[in-house]
Amino acid sequence: MTDDEYAAALESERAERNARTKYMVREDDDAFQLVRRNGAGMGWGVNRYISRETADLAAAFLNRLKEDEA
Incomplete structure (x- = not known):
């Protein structure tokens, strides 16, 4: 396997x-x-927020963190 294929x-x-x-x-x-x-x-609740902006920020952060870990 070449470096490019890898x-x-x-x-x-x-x-x-x-x-x-x-x-x-x-x-x-x-x-x-x-x-x-x-x-x-399938989905399940992780946390509840009062503010939509805070919930959107948490989702964006976790999605970005997930991408960085992959």
Whole structure:
């Protein structure tokens, strides 16, 4: 395997891992719930926020952190 093939394989694996999990915000009564969704579309609540801006910021941060770890 050449260096270019190895780099392409790593990038493909990273992209696949990133596609599996995503953090998103869902409106829930009088609050906003941070939800973690897996590749199968199943989701579960992680935390609740009063402010939409704070919930969006947390989701963006976690999604970016997930990308950096992959």
